[in-house]
Amino acid sequence: xxxxxxxxxxxxxxxxxxxxxxxxxxxxDCNIRQRLAIKxxxxxxxxxxxxxxxxEKDFERTIFxxxxxxxxxxxxxx
Numbered sequence: 001x002x003x004x005x006x007x008x009x010x011x012x013x014x015x016x017x018x019x020x021x022x023x024x025x026x027x028x029d030c031n032i033r034q035r036l037a038i039k040x041x042x043x044x045x046x047x048x049x050x051x052x053x054x055x056e057k058d059f060e061r062t063i064f065x066x067x068x069x070x071x072x073x074x075x076x077x078x
């Protein structure tokens with residue numbers, strides 16, 4: 001029987017060889033995860049200690065003053 005639609009011949013995709021670079025370990029590694037963890041720990045504002053100090057120092061201007069309205073402790077927010 002005849003096919004209703006004619007098919008094109010299959011073509012294989014273009015294959016490009018991968019590039020290999022020699023990068024020194026100091027440049028490649030750089031402890032990126034460690035630097036990120038240090039930044040997160042330094043600037044993370046949702047620790048109970050930070051919340052308590054922020055509420056005690058300046059209750060009017062802190063974003064955590066809602067915890068008194070909801071009767072939440074500092075550890076409950078963490």
